[in-house]
């Protein structure tokens with residue numbers, strides 16, 4: 001069944017919620033971007049399955065408490081569901097860059113974990129993020145990629161082929177996917 005579903009992986013900060021200079025370390029610092037909940041609702045209504053994959057090195061750095069991250073996650077999922085959308089699962093990498101783990105994007109570990117858990121065909125999946133490392137993680141597993149918020153021309157030329165589409169926000173990204181997936 002799941003092989004027929006299209007999965008959409010979303011980065012969190014800068015895609016679903018407002019990106020801060022530092023880490024989102026408490027619930028009151030988590031602020032949905034204006035059209036994000038509407039976009040996730042449309043994904044859900046159109047049978048796309050949404051999974052969040054997010055680097056949260058603040059945890060490994062001791063700047064974000066695990067319990068607080070859980071509070072933020074529970075609240076995010078609850079609010080998304082209350083607005084008619086759904087988030088199937090949330091995967092975080094809590095590691096610091098210098099830990100050289102396999103889950104921190106640009107590595108695809110979070111997507112691979114999700115693929116194992118939900119039997120996902122990654123090549124028919126999409127990765128939406130606001131940074132190059134999201135695009136790299138998506139391309140590493142053969143997914144199609146959409147860069148939101150950051151203009152494509154800010155991506156170094158040698159990495160442009162990792163970006164399939166640019167969109168101003170998650171709602172615009174939804175429109176691209178809807179058009180491309182029958």
Ligand SMILES: [Mg+2]
Nearest residue numbers: 011013014130
């Ligand atoms: Mg981001």
Ligand SMILES: [Zn+2]
Nearest residue numbers: 093095101103
């Ligand atoms: Zn990690």
